Amino acid sequence: MRLLILTRRLDCLGENDVPISNAFRRLGWEVVFSEITAIGADDYRYFTRGVLVPATGEPYHLGSAAQGTRGVYFLDECQLVWVNSGAPPSVARDVWQLLWLASQHTTFVNSIEGSLFLETKHALGHVVPKENRASSYASNDFSLLWKRYRQSPELWWVAKPPNSYCGQNVFLLPPNGPNVRTILQCLTGNADAQSGFGGLAERESIVTQNRSSYGPLGFKAEYAILQQFIPEVERGEKRVIVACGQAVAWHGRKGSPDDHRSNIAQGAKPIPVDLHSGEVELAESIGRKLMKYGINFVGLDMAYPYIVELNLINPGGLYDAKLASGIDRSDLVADLIISRFKKCGYS
Known part of the structure; x- marks a missing residue:
């Protein structure tokens, strides 16, 4: 079995590339890493240039370079494709078009149309109940x-x-x-x-x-x-990773005292937190709704009872949850994804 991970850079694997690829390899899968901009078509058969990593071998660590057999790999020879990066604006339209066409013959963890149209702050009103979102x-x-x-x-x-x-x-x-x-x-x-x-x-x-x-x-x-503005944000946001409608990993974010933003990229630190039953129910209900649009892996920003944002393409959280709690949930994510698509039947 083969998983294709489309990422931003092959010389510096990111926070989802690493745990997800390690988990699939532990389950006996080959992994192909490819940069999102390397997509092409050979007489309308879609391929990418990347690195094939065997199931056996040393696990990757954050920032590792992909090591393996470099070559051209056709998407329809992969059982799953996982998009872990957006495309640069200059080629984004072509990349998304090629990926959507490829997805008609190959199984994507998150659908191209769902990723493209719901990875925006405009989409909150479409999938989040009114009482759980800010005006x-x-x-x-x-x-x-x-x-x-x-x-x-x-x-x-x-x-x-x-x-x-x-x-x-x-x-x-x-x-x-x-x-x-x-x-x-x-x-x-x-x-x-x-x-x-x-x-x-x-x-x-x-x-x-x-x-x-x-x-x-x-x-x-x-x-x-x-x-x-949601006052609940001041008490702390939580990032919740939902895979196939199940809340699998979460962490809190402690921001800087001189910045209202709690993004990890802006200097906030992941901290261990618990989720109460209401938070789990809300996260999983939104996860199940997103599955109707082909979205099976999502990061939710939550300041209960509010959902602040949806993160569909390479949502941080799986790696940071491990840092905060010491527990690696990537095997559970891989099991859930594989089980779901086995039921649906790999295309």
Whole structure:
């Protein structure tokens, strides 16, 4: 049996590449590591250039380089494909298209369409019950976000891009904050700044062009999310890994006292925590709902009773949960994934 892991770099394996590959190899599987950008097609048969690692041999460690037989491997010769990286913007459209076409003949742990359309902050309202998510507003029009912020002057808000990762460009907006207007303008692409050139008629023309027919400057507006701040976050977020609808690993995140973000990538530390029955039930209910869209491995950011974010492509948590608790849950994840797809029948 063979698992293909599509990752970002072969010379530095990441926090899911390592435990997942080690677990599958312990179960007797070969593993092919390949960079996400190495996908291609030979007369419409989809392949990748990568490294084949036998089931036997030394386990990998975080940051290891993939060692094995380099070659060209066809996706339809693999029983499972696990996408552990997004593609660079310059080739993302082609990569996702090729992967979706390949997935019509090969089994993916997380479906391409589910990963592509649900790996966004826009998707919370689709899979998370209303009582378990914060109120939010999405737009690429600065004036609409600014109006919504000013309608509730007593509230704290969080502003962020809908498709960023690792806490990038996430801002905490206090009531009557002096920089809120600037932050919202920045997150929406400073489209209104184009109106600062020329006379009134010209400025109005440029803004109209930017928002409709793109005009000579191209379309400048960008989407942003304005989300009501959840006080429960201050008591600590938890990352919960759900595999095939079962909560399998979790840890808390202790952030820096000078940063409102609790992302590990922003300096937060994983800490051991317990999950109570309500947290387990919520995580697993969302996991089961995501399975309907072909998502079988997800990392949930939870500040109970709220779900803050869904993480579908390479969600951190499995490795950090081991650091926090000393317990490696990767064998359980591999067992669950293999059992699920055996029932479904490998394509």
